[in-house]
Amino acid sequence: MDASLAIRHVIYKHFNDPDLTFTNDQVLDIMIKDDMVEAACSVDDVEDDFQNLCRAGVVRNIAQNFTTMYLKLFTPLQLVQCKECGQIPLHSEEPRVCIICGVSVTQ
Numbered sequence: 001m002d003a004s005l006a007i008r009h010v011i012y013k014h015f016n017d018p019d020l021t022f023t024n025d026q027v028l029d030i031m032i033k034d035d036m037v038e039a040a041c042s043v044d045d046v047e048d049d050f051q052n053l054c055r056a057g058v059v060r061n062i063a064q065n066f067t068t069m070y071l072k073l074f075t076p077l078q079l080v081q082c083k084e085c086g087q088i089p090l091h092s093e094e095p096r097v098c099i100i101c102g103v104s105v106t107q
C-alpha cells in the first residue's frame, strides 16, 4: 500500500477525532503491525508523506521533538470511494479526487 494512503487509513481508523493528539511514531507502529508497510520502514522513510499531509491541510504539526511529530486533525476524515483504488480517507475541505490516481471520487 502507498505509504501516504496507509497513514490516512490509520488516522481514519484510530485517531479520527480533532481533539486527539497523536504522533507519527504511533501511526507508523500501527502501519507496521497491520502489515501496511514493511517492518523495516522507519519514521525517516515516511517523513515526506507526513509533510505532504500537513501541506494538504489534513493534519497540523503542533510540536516536534527530534523525529517525533505531534499531530492533530483539522476535521475528521471521511471515506470516499475510488473505482480503481478502493476507499480513500479525505477531509471535508479536500478536492474530491483520489490521492493515488487523481480521478474524481464520490462520497
Ligand SMILES: [Zn+2]
Residues within 6 Å of the ligand: 082, 083, 084, 085, 086, 098, 099, 100, 101, 102, 103
Ligand atoms: Zn484512485
